[in-house]
Amino acid sequence: MASFCELCGKHTDVSKKVIIEKSIFNVCLSCSRRGKPVETPNSLRNMASSKGTSIAGNMATTRPTYAPYNTTGTSQNSRNIYTRKIISTPPRIKPPPLKKINMMDEMILDHEFPSLIRNARSKKGLTHDQLGQKINEKVTLIRKVETGSIRPDEILAKKLERFLGIKLYVNANEQNLEEDNS
Template sequence: MMSCYCEICGKEVEKNQCRKIVIEGSILNVCPQCYNRLITQGKARPYVEERKERQPAPKQVAKPVKPRVREEYEVVEDYARRVREARERLGWTQQVLAQKVRESENIIKRIESGRLKPGIDLARRLEKVLGIKLLEPVVEENVSSNHESSEDLTIGDLIRFKRE
């Protein structure tokens, strides 16, 4: 079995499971878990191998594209109360709400009881149908400069630590 090691966590994975990402201009081999975490957090981008022989000559000089800032959202803490009150205000049953958001009635019951936190997609559909706010932007706290958490370190930080 051919294998490779994740350059983030060190885990050994099969060669066909290895993924390539770009972090701060460096190409790294990573395991699927690190790949998904870093891509979804916006800390890395997938590596796309360029094929020079197939690239047509550019006809125009492309304008630089501003990187899109991907805002992350989280569901508010009192989502269950908000959903239930909005549904009752509209005079709907849980079954009617379930049909409007294309989910099962059981899912709506679990959300309203607080046993199931809706995902971002479902929360957006509930917001639209009920006319309420369930999502709020994620606020990142400032990280102190002494890097208490190894999750917030970059490769450059590690290199600086070894020199000190």
């Protein structure tokens, strides 16, 4: 009996019943590898009793019976063939968060930071290139900070303070006192 494959639509004389994503399809032999073959006790008994007959003869005469689908995912006596084994993946290991340098509200960037950086770099006898390599920053960034065209962020300021041995952040209360005394 000629039929059509329910997956590819090809005309076929031999069809197989397979399970694909919890649905049963009549498919051609080439599409049958995409799913699991449906085997029921009746179809296995019929195949065993009719050894020596062709596959097409078995397929035409055999009408397998199906157990009702259980929504819980397990059969009464054995594991349901419809369920998939869920493989738990190990949790992803997150990298530790970057350390932010928390500045207190009273600490502000010294207004003389360009000259402080320039003088400290000169005292150490370093060029912009050498300083950039030592603290792992771009040379253009160091030049812009040193000319005062940009302000260093907290991380860059701390790097410069540690390497050059200077203080770029001063206490706002102390600076106000010095300005008042002047």
